[in-house]
Amino acid sequence: MNQYEEQGLEKLKQLKGKRRAERKEPVKKKNTHSHKRVSRTDPEAGHMKRPGKPEELYYLVHETLDTDHGIILAVTATAGNVFDSVPYLDQIEDVHKNIIPVQIATADSAYDFSLAHQVLDENGISFFVRPKPTVNRTTVEFDRAYFSYDPEKDVYICPNQKELHPRSLVRADGCIFWKYWASRKDCKSCPLQSKCLTRKGSLTARYLLENYFRSSVQKNMAQKDSPEYRKALKKRQIWCEGTFAAQKWSHNLKRLLRRGLEAATDHCLLSATAINLKRMIKYMG
Secondary structure, rough: HHHHHHHHHHHHHHHHHOOOOOOOOOOOOOOOOOOOOOOOOOOEEEEEEOOOOOOOOEEEEEEEEOOOOEEEEEEEEEEEOOOOOOHHHHHHHHHHHHHHOEEEEOOOOOOOOHHHHHHHOOOOOEEOOOOOOOOOOOOOOOOOOHOOOEOOEEEOOOOOOOOOEEEEEEEEOOOOEEEOOOHHHHHHOOHHHHHHHEEHHHHHHHHEEEEOOOOHHHHHHHOOOOHHHHHHHHHHHHHHHHHHHHHHHHHOOOOOOOHHHHHHHHHHHEEEEHHHHHHHHHHHO
16 A cells, blocks of 8 residues: 555655655554453454454454355455455465466455555456445535546536645545645635535635545446446355355354464365365366
């Protein structure tokens, strides 16, 4: 992520003639009200708290499969509090470079993060992912839909036909965003400001955030209604979800026999090996 932020800052320097100081890592404030749950017998396990899942200390296994035959190509075990997206790119890149060239990667909405779109696009891999639901946090009447984008000038046009230019780069929620600002002078004299601006202290100017990786995201999402896209997601559901179910039912993936992350990794690898051997024998026979 740092290299993309650096590229963006250099581009911003070309646009504005100057760049901001080097970004400093934010200082994390100590939260005296939070208590991390840690197992006394297996401290490497992670506390998992997800909607629809039982809240407990777990290990998770993350797998990459070939959807032609259901062969598991990569296995990573993590603590239960690790997000699914964390090991995803490393797994796909390792499979792509060292095992078999990947043309299309699929995943569910938990993996719909912008960096994945960008990195896979750079490797020539189409990313067919179920889109993550979007949340509109705008509290004023004129939300993003009221603004049009001019790709030639790289500006947004507001409802009063004024331009918003890219003036800064921000990093938040695991992504990088261009910040398009309107002129304070334009906003101050705008007859529509009550529908477009909120008062927080003093009157400010309107801005919009635009994903730094928007071209890669739009390239993939432009195909989301295509038969190929829907077929890929269906195969993912059959093979990935089906394989996890089969491993839990008959390949001992429900419960670990030993403690620790290393033991969890060995356990998951053995489960994957068992189901792989069965499928290889089936397709070779």
